[in-house]
Amino acid sequence: MKKLTVPKFASEAAEAKWWDDHAGAVEGNLVEAIQSGRVGRGGPQRVIQEKRDSKNITIRMAVSEIERARALAGRKGIGYQTYIKMLLREALDREARRAR
Numbered sequence: 001m002k003k004l005t006v007p008k009f010a011s012e013a014a015e016a017k018w019w020d021d022h023a024g025a026v027e028g029n030l031v032e033a034i035q036s037g038r039v040g041r042g043g044p045q046r047v048i049q050e051k052r053d054s055k056n057i058t059i060r061m062a063v064s065e066i067e068r069a070r071a072l073a074g075r076k077g078i079g080y081q082t083y084i085k086m087l088l089r090e091a092l093d094r095e096a097r098r099a100r
Contacts, residue, residue, distance in 0.1 A: 002029060013077030 002025045009015035019026070066080065073083035 004029070011077060012075075016077040 004022060004025055007018070009018065069084050069087075070080040073080040076083065078086075
């Protein structure tokens with residue numbers, strides 16, 4: 001296991017770049033922790049399973065909405081598709097809570 005020390009970041013863009021640059025080491029450490037039983041269920045294991053179970057979709061969106069998403073995602077230092085997926089997940093979680 002490669003020991004990673006997460007630094008302080010000047011911006012979200014710098015943080016996103018660091019995590020992207022170290023994704024292989026982070027994933028390796030996570031897989032090793034799961035295999036050795038040092039990680040509980042529901043957290044990282046769920047994320048890995050969701051990644052494996054993901055499916056590409058195509059949706060049509062107004063260009064203006066995509067541009068708004070690009071601008072907002074840029075401020076956060078993340079890609080616009082990641083940002084849209086994050087917003088969708090938050091909305092689905094909110095609606096599921098309301099339905100309870």
